Amino acid sequence: MNSQTGKVMVVGGGIAGLTAAWELARQNIGVELVEKSCFLGGHSIGYTCKATDMCQKCGACSVEKMLKDVVGEPLINVHLRTEVDALDRSKGYRVTLKKSAQDQAAGKVLKGFSRHNSPLYVVGENVTEAVPEGAMKIQEMGSECALDVDAVILATGFTPFDASIKGTYGYGKWENVITGLEFEHIERENAGIVRPSDGLPPKRVAFIQCVGSRDERLGHLWCSEVCCAYGLRMAGTIRHQDPEAEVSVFYIDVQNVGKEFPVFYERIKENVRFVRTIPVDIYPVENDCLKLRHMAEDQGTPTFEEFDLVVLSIGIMPGADSKLISETFGVPMTVDGFLDDSVGDGIFVAGTAAGPGTIAASMAKAGKAAFDAAKYVGGAK
Ligand SMILES: Cc1cc2nc3c(=O)[nH]c(=O)nc-3n(C[C@H](O)[C@H](O)[C@H](O)COP(=O)(O)OP(=O)(O)OC[C@H]3O[C@@H](n4cnc5c(N)ncnc54)[C@H](O)[C@@H]3O)c2cc1C
Ligand code: SF4
Ligand code: SF4
DSSP, X not given: OOOOOOEEEEEOOBHHHHHHHHHHHHTTOEXXXXXSSSSSBTGXXXXXXXXXXXXXXXXXXXXXXXXXXXXXXXXXXXXXXXXXXXXXXXXXXXXXXXXXXXXXXXXGGGSOOOTTSOOOOOOOSOHHHHSOTTOSOBOOSSOOOEEEESEEEEOOOEXXXXXXXXXXXXXXXXXXXXXXXXXXXXXXXXXXXXXXXXXXXXXXXXXXXXXXXXXXXXTBOSOOSSHHHHHHHHHXXXXXXXXXXXXXXXXXXXXXXXXXXXXXXXXXXXXXXXXXXXXXXXXXXXGGEEEEEEOOTXXXXXXXXXXXXXXXXXXXXXXXXXXXXXXXXXXXXXXXXXXXXXXXXXXXXXGGGGSOOOHHHHHHHHHHHHHHHHHHHTOOO
16 A cells, blocks of 8 residues: 555545545545544444435435444544634644534434434433444544644534524424424434324425525525425325325425426325415414414414414525634635635535535535545645
């Protein structure tokens, strides 16, 4: 094997960071992978497989696959529960690391896995249970040291929209109003969707699209790009679980993502009712059910409908650390608050840190960032 060509620090161990690390290692470049939480895989490692009688192309299994590829790769050093404290550019890139304040609770959602998901290869509360012995080269949890590297890739991801900001939907007040992210976790833990209030499968489910995105009042004008597809896939899994269940999707319009989406959309339309309006508010009614008030497009008067479960399709917001990362690494931010990925000079941005995108899009951006970083340190083949 050739000797190692340079070293790159990858900040963030979600699918974008993992992909970048893996692509760099394949170019024989050493990687210091710094992850703030106590597990690798980011948001999408907690997603469930949405296969019905066929694969729904959600991409969740590509995260597990990439994690397994990264595990055991000798050129990748993993620093869990660690974040960057400072960057000194006077001699290349000297990065000081510190222990992050994140506790281990984040690992909890990763314990369950649905009938289609393989066991998780992630580090949660119990490292020895989650990772086969000796399979992953992990530095001590919470590294505190200074490392000299030749380039940096920032893959610090996104923050899911905080649905409690949309006060009229009662998120956080009514138990059976959940977010898309909670849907993922509930389905993963229970191998099917159940209501939080009583653990029973819901018969009448509403999805509300564009929650937190395309919202002028919040100043979030961007489309989050992923929630049409994930919302409709979830709708499909409910109908697959219970063909008698009634599923309604309240939407503005449908974002066409990827070449397979039109076929999927045509299929889902046969099983799901689409209502072209965004509900105004949600009230609790008997049996922990919920009443939605909306103005249907073709009606001038308000319409009230009852549901057992309401799923808010929350969008992708800038990462919680965007501002800090921007200041530490001297990377400008876009008007929306994401990191500008056109910086260059040895610093590259990958995945949703640069703006909304699917797992596949995040992997593609990470591949490009790794290629550019490899070229920068002189290792690109
Ligand atoms: C509800 C929901 C459902 C979705 N469903 C799908 C789907 O079915 N299919 C699909 O293709 N896409 C889906 N997406 C989009 C998908 O989640 C993203 O494309 C993907 O997670 C982006 O990966 P990432 O690595 O860029 O970011 P993240 O997953 O956010 O990972 C970022 C990582 O960086 C770490 N980090 C953050 N700050 C720091 C720091 N300062 N120092 C060190 N580490 C840090 C975080 O802890 C995290 O591990 C969905 C999104 C949402 C909100
Ligand atoms: S995780 Fe998603 S992409 Fe993978 S098999 Fe299941 S439905 Fe298909
Ligand atoms: S992807 Fe769909 S639900 Fe999400 S913000 Fe765009 S239009 Fe709205």
